[in-house]
Amino acid sequence: MLHGKRILLIIAGGIAAFKSLDLIRRLREQGAHVTPVLTKAAEEFVTPLSVSALAAEKVYRDLFDLTVEHEMGHIELSRAADLVVVAPATSDLLAKMAGGLANDLASTLLMATDKPVLCAPSMNVRMWLHPSNQRNVARLREDGIRFVGPGEGEMACGEYGPGRMAEVPEIIAAVSEVLADGPLKGKHVLVTSGPTHEPIDPVRYIANRSSGTQGTALARALMALGARVTFVTGPASVPPPEGAEVIAVETADQMRAAVLAALPSDAAVFAAAVADWRVVSASDSKIKKDGSGHIPALELAENPDILAEVSKLTENRPGLVVGFAAETNDVTAHATAKRARKGCDWIVANDVSPETGIMGGRENAVTVITGEGAETLPRMSKTEVAEKLATRIAEALS
Ligand code: CTP
Numbered sequence: 001m002l003h004g005k006r007i008l009l010i011i012a013g014g015i016a017a018f019k020s021l022d023l024i025r026r027l028r029e030q031g032a033h034v035t036p037v038l039t040k041a042a043e044e045f046v047t048p049l050s051v052s053a054l055a056a057e058k059v060y061r062d063l064f065d066l067t068v069e070h071e072m073g074h075i076e077l078s079r080a081a082d083l084v085v086v087a088p089a090t091s092d093l094l095a096k097m098a099g100g101l102a103n104d105l106a107s108t109l110l111m112a113t114d115k116p117v118l119c120a121p122s123m124n125v126r127m128w129l130h131p132s133n134q135r136n137v138a139r140l141r142e143d144g145i146r147f148v149g150p151g152e153g154e155m156a157c158g159e160y161g162p163g164r165m166a167e168v169p170e171i172i173a174a175v176s177e178v179l180a181d182g183p184l185k186g187k188h189v190l191v192t193s194g195p196t197h198e199p200i201d202p203v204r205y206i207a208n209r210s211s212g213t214q215g216t217a218l219a220r221a222l223m224a225l226g227a228r229v230t231f232v233t234g235p236a237s238v239p240p241p242e243g244a245e246v247i248a249v250e251t252a253d254q255m256r257a258a259v260l261a262a263l264p265s266d267a268a269v270f271a272a273a274v275a276d277w278r279v280v281s282a283s284d285s286k287i288k289k290d291g292s293g294h295i296p297a298l299e300l301a302e303n304p305d306i307l308a309e310v311s312k313l314t315e316n317r318p319g320l321v322v323g324f325a326a327e328t329n330d331v332t333a334h335a336t337a338k339r340a341r342k343g344c345d346w347i348v349a350n351d352v353s354p355e356t357g358i359m360g361g362r363e364n365a366v367t368v369i370t371g372e373g374a375e376t377l378p379r380m381s382k383t384e385v386a387e388k389l390a391t392r393i394a395e396a397l398s
Pocket of ligand 1: 325
């Protein structure tokens with residue numbers, strides 16, 4: 001997703017600097033080139049050798065190395081990148097940035113750059129909430145500096161609250177968003193994916209065979225065209241797409257809440273195989289055999305239809321709502337009726353008869369039904385289906 005992008009990564013001196021090692025690895029996995037810069041304090045937390053080994057690049061550490069100008073000068077270094085990421089961004093470095101100080105390599109590069117800057121703050125909760133830090137952050141936001149995090153939680157110092165550096169996938173998502181390019185740049189697309197699990201008791205649940213492959217491929221294809229994707233996923237068997245904002249849920253009720261909370265969006269694609277029913281009163285403790293041969297009966301209730309609810313919203317309805325329909329016979333007729341019943345704009349019907357091997361498989365054969373009619377695509381990989389759908393969505397939103 002970040003193929004060929006150049007990122008200048010400034011690592012300041014905070015305990016979260018260890019996460020930046022993983023950040024380097026994950027950015028490179030995405031195809032980015034990472035040029036690392038360490039502050040003096042950062043060297044107390046991570047060694048230049050490990051940073052350099054992971055980045056497969058020289059580590060820049062000292063302003064005066066650069067002013068000798070054997071290699072790249074600081075102006076050039078600060079501008080050769082497509083994006084400057086500061087992770088962790090300490091309160092000290094944020095204060096320098098807000099005040100325009102340039103007294104070491106990191107602060108000088110930040111003053112000299114003409115590229116977007118993304119900060120992932122990391123500090124103790126009191127330091128984060130301190131009025132001077134809040135003032136600096138507000139000033140930097142006004143200056144156009146972008147932020148990801150901080151998250152809330154237990155801190156290395158034992159306190160609890162905001163100040164924890166954003167997790168690596170969140171930072172990657174923010175980087176992808178800043179660097180996004182393509183017809184969906186600036187568009188927000190919501191994707192649901194995977195099955196839902198409906199608990200019977202703490203150890204048993206009702207589920208289905210959805211793997212999440214099609215939804216994940218769709219999210220990737222939408223991001224490749226520049227979209228910001230919120231990915232609401234049930235317990236899928238494939239890993240979620242890197243670069244999306246991932247919201248993991250278990251039940252249909254949780255998926256509904258997550259979807260409504262993620263709106264507004266420009267488009268919403270409902271690829272999840274949501275369980276139609278849930279167990280009315282799931283047991284809090286494991287249901288035991290009592291030895292009498294009594295077999296428990298499960299009372300089921302209908303789950304909310306998330307696609308239908310979002311399609312019928314009067315406020316916050318996405319501009320384009322796309323549903324999926326799993327059919328085994330009369331695919332187009334059933335899916336056309338489903339489109340009308342649910343009120344979505346498009347429905348993507350797939351033939352899931354067992355002999356097709358589509359459910360849980362790598363290929364898909366779909367018919368796209370819109371207000372203008374139905375088009376059946378030849379059988380192809382789920383990745384290709386995703387690319388075709390993403391292109392159509394981009395055309396519809398343009
Ligand atoms: N859907 C949803 N919420 C539900 C059920 C389904 O959002 N509670 C969405 C799915 O994500 C999918 C579409 O609605 O986009 C599928 O509708 P559904 O009525 O479940 O159709 P099928 O799975 O095809 O099943 P059936 O033919 O039994 O209606």
